[in-house]
Amino acid sequence: GDSVTQMEGPVTLSEEAFLTINCTYTATGYPSLFWYVQYPGEGLQLLLKATKADDKGSNKGFEATYRKETTSFHLEKGSVQVSDSAVYFCALSVAGNTGKLIFGQGTTLQVKP
Amino acid sequence: EAGVAQSPRYKIIEKRQSVAFWCNPISGHATLYWYQQILGQGPKLLIQFQNNGVVDDSQLPKDRFSAERLKGVDSTLKIQPAKLEDSAVYLCASSFPRVSGGTPGETQYFGPGTRLLVL
Numbered sequence: 726g727d728s729v730t731q732m733e734g735p736v737t738l739s740e741e742a743f744l745t746i747n748c749t750y751t752a753t754g755y756p757s758l759f760w761y762v763q764y765p766g767e768g769l770q771l772l773l774k775a776t777k778a779d780d781k782g783s784n785k786g787f788e789a790t791y792r793k794e795t796t797s798f799h800l801e802k803g804s805v806q807v808s809d810s811a812v813y814f815c816a817l818s819v820a821g822n823t824g825k826l827i828f829g830q831g832t833t834l835q836v837k838p
Numbered sequence: 839e840a841g842v843a844q845s846p847r848y849k850i851i852e853k854r855q856s857v858a859f860w861c862n863p864i865s866g867h868a869t870l871y872w873y874q875q876i877l878g879q880g881p882k883l884l885i886q887f888q889n890n891g892v893v894d895d896s897q898l899p900k901d902r903f904s905a906e907r908l909k910g911v912d913s914t915l916k917i918q919p920a921k922l923e924d925s926a927v928y929l930c931a932s933s934f935p936r937v938s939g940g941t942p943g944e945t946q947y948f949g950p951g952t953r954l955l956v957l
Contacts, residue, residue: 769948814880828880
């Protein structure tokens with residue numbers, strides 16, 4: 726079945742470090758891919774998305790490129806801030822599957838000053 | 839624009855008791871989702887509504903969980919009787935679909951969730 730696998734956390738970085746959170750997927754169709762972020766005490770928020778192969782989603786300095794050949798959607802940021810500390814979820818939805826999201830297990834990011 | 843509202847934010851009950859959660863989606867959003875998020879895991883869909891009709895309830899434990907969306911707006915999720923393994927955060931989300939049943943690229947907007955602890 727359709728699934729998403731994220732790198733294990735927690736990830737601890739110093740401020741201004743480069744961030745990569747790996748995400749790979751398995752899907753029977755052609756999925757849309759998402760990164761959601763959950764800040765402490767808040768609900769899930771869409772960070773970025775890509776709906777077809779080679780699309781790049783970007784927002785707030787974060788980027789992810791939809792790589793069909795490697796079935797990946799890795800999240801990157803060039804210089805993290807303390808305020809980026811949160812849990813990041815990779816997710817997919819597949820055409821003909823009612824639009825429901827299938828999530829990875831989440832990766833906790835802690836950024837230290 | 840007001841976001842997705844949920845209540846209560848926290849609930850503690852004993853096993854075998856019943857509990858209900860309420861969700862008010864973003865105005866005009868026809869599609870409503872309930873997800874269950876167990877600690878350390880990603881959210882998993884329980885049920886999806888399109889207006890007041892059920893689109894997908896394949897993962898809903900129907901022997902104890904029920905949900906309704908009267909008039910195609912607010913929704914209520916109920917658990918009766920609760921088990922220890924139901925301890926989780928229950929998330930409500932809504933989206934404005936371009937076609938019936940939702941579309942895969944549609945953004946879903948999440949509420950703050952209800953954290954349930956079953957003792």
